[in-house]
Amino acid sequence: QSALTQPPSASGSPGQSVTISCTGTSSDVGRYNFVSWYQQHPGEAPKLIIYGVTKRPSGVPDRFSGAKSGSTASLTVSGLQAEDEADYYCSSYAGSDNLVFGTGTKVTVL
């Protein structure tokens, strides 16, 4: 099972929005609504920010939003803040008791 494809990097100025894509196939992202997003700061553990494509865990700011169209999911961070600078990973259930992660995107706040 191949990793989901994410752009290596994305950037934006404070207050702007950035959108990260997560491209899979009809066997994973395109088939299941088990898409999640994780934020990982350097040297720290990943943190769940989106699950079930669009749902936010309690405590996650509503600046973070998720969507899906076909085999591509996306994460949008609105109103960028300095603390949003981190690596972001998507994941999707891929069938047959298998989970696949994305390649990761480094977000830089300019």
Added chain:
Amino acid sequence: EVQLVESGGGLVQPGMSLRLSCAASGFTFEDYAMHWVRQAPGKGLEWVSGISWNSGSIVYADSVKGRVIISRDNAKNSLYLQINSLRADDMAFYYCAKSPNGYSSSWYFDSWGQGTLVTVS
């Protein structure tokens, strides 16, 4: 507050075995499925294995199937990962991660430990 603390990592030679542990606290461990996810230094995340609340359902990634055994001891609030025949590509931080319910089929993780590093050399 949920706390997950991994241990058992270290330097091991290729072909050897290692058992990782994850001590859980701050929640009713026996009610939740648990998973292991690994991350090679500077690389992306890779799901390894998951186990349901009662160990009735166990799943493995194809990349480790046959070499890895996940288990749990609900009386000790602990999760384990036995890795056999260690290879260079097993070198990674190993995170234990909590599911939002008792089933390994939730496929997302709402809490993570800080990880334990396994070095194969």
